[in-house]
Amino acid sequence: MSEKVYINGIGALSSQGQWHHDLFREAKELSRAVTPVNAPSYKGLIAPGMLRRMSSGVKMGIYASQQALDEASISIPEAIITGTGLGCLIDSEKFLHGVLDNQEEFLTPTAFIQSTHNTVAAQIALRLGCNGYNFTYVHRSVSFESALLDALMQLQDDQASTVLVGGVDEISPHTYRLLQLAGQIKQNDRNERVKNSESIGVNYAEGATFFTLSTLRTQTSYAQLVDLTLQHELNKEEVTVLVADFMARQDRDHQLIDALVVGINGDCQYDGYYDEFSRLFDNIPVLYYKHLTGQYDTASAFGLAVAARVLKEQEIPEVLYWNSDRATTGLRNILVYNQFNGKDHSLTLVRVC
Template sequence: MQPVYINHIASIHPDGKRIESESGRYYLAACEPDYKAVIANPTLRRRMSRIVKMGVACGLQCLGDIRTEQIGAVITATGWGCLADTEKFLSSLIDNDERMINPTPFIQSTFNTIGAQIALIRQIHAYNMTYAHRGLSFESALTDALMRIDEGDEQVLLGSVDEITPASHAVQQRLGLLKGNITAGEGAHFFLLGKEPVNRYVPIISDVKTFIGLHPADEVSKRITAFLDRNGLQSSHIDCFVTGKNGCAPQDAIYATLEEQLFPQAAHATFKESCGEYPTASAYALFRVAQDCIDGTHSGRIVLIYNHYQSVNHSLILIRKP
């Protein structure tokens, strides 16, 4: 595939904001903007749930003043979907004995709501797709976006969004998904990808790869080496290795092994201490790398992001600085 440029970025993410749960543990909550400044229609804004407002506002901020006819696709990703609306619908189902249920929360809980709302507000009559592939949701959407541009689209709006609620946080704890020191989180992140750069400072996405399964470190190392080889690179060429360490020692062990054995010469960075753990957290990693490149604060030219979700969903994203 041809290089794809990250021309604009936007993010709504935690900035040190913590919410303490009933169990005494805390999770990271997104610092939301003044939605009135982004979503002008008060009636529309009032009908939106929190996650929809968060995703739509982030997407509109990323689009800026760009002409809608230039957008070839709107592609979004979510691992959990609209949790608050789902909870509201299920609670209504129980409270009303499964009779005379208000369908609005169910309709608004569908995963494609955010991408559809962005398209309706900006009148983008183009390809619109949402991916809900657990820990590979964002990478699946990114792969689709790269293919769309490779097939002729000039620009694609790509985004991800996931929310956390007190109830979902409690459920994750009961299921053992927050073992060790894992801190749950949430966020919305959007990228305007283009076939051509808007300036010479924007970062380039060279490749993305996903794989699934419980793999030992040596198997993951082989897959990373093969991924680099198909891009004409060796491990020594990676200037910065970004990993999804989340505080759980068993899950972090594979990252530590790769840092020591495969990328000992590279700078090592993490991101989940800022955004928390959730299915599409890798989108925040891409946002951070892109922001550093655009701001000129990133020293390395070639960056590799490796993340796994629950040790099962693995992804690799290769970024180059111009």
């Protein structure tokens, strides 16, 4: 019998600021092509000398991870697992500019050292003095979900009792400009929201979302993380198979879904996957969040935070409703679905605890 796994702490930084109680009441819908994080002061958490050298991704990661650990009253987790779609873009770009602009001369190692994809997980381990398991997944829109699957397996199969898991992605100007040229990010002069999106591309942003997972249920527990599955490719018609296969392997009392959290981001071409998904469930609330966080590869981690928070509070903030169906009974099971460009699908099941 597998251990039960609980979400005992959440930390996040997004365009809406840090994870806090009134976040959804104060949240403002994004309408710009690119919105930076609304970052707090990192003073006190990170030494001034380090603060100057660290890119925003590392700082966001450290902040959000510490928030998640603090809430769960954990000082050193047994494993640290992160996901990032594009990695440490700022330092990568900085080093690349140096290589290209100066014909491979006058380079210094700092940016290169910090450009490695596992920098955030490594820096968290370094500051906590954590010698445990330390993995980083870098696979587009399932970067976070890969980390989450690993974390679940650490707790269910590999005898770990506390795991820190999170996702982080940062904005860097040149790469985001290129993603605009490639049609992934909306043009600067568009001023569209997720609900009235009509041009190609989506509104992008940056952020970090971390969770302290544990096999122990505590006073701070938000919800139980039951299971998740990843799938590389499927057609819209196959969404029903993905969901049916996933639900079939769950216990019966987990099969009654009370609400959905979806990664709808205003992408005219691929949001149809979420319509297919929602259609499989009758008259239950469908919640979205990327109108608040923007799109980035690990934004889906915020979707899990939304589900966990709703289960804990047993209340759905008005700003999260995608449809008009309201919850009629208590909220027990929430299913979270995300994909990007019709690829990298993930389903995550969370349950009240």
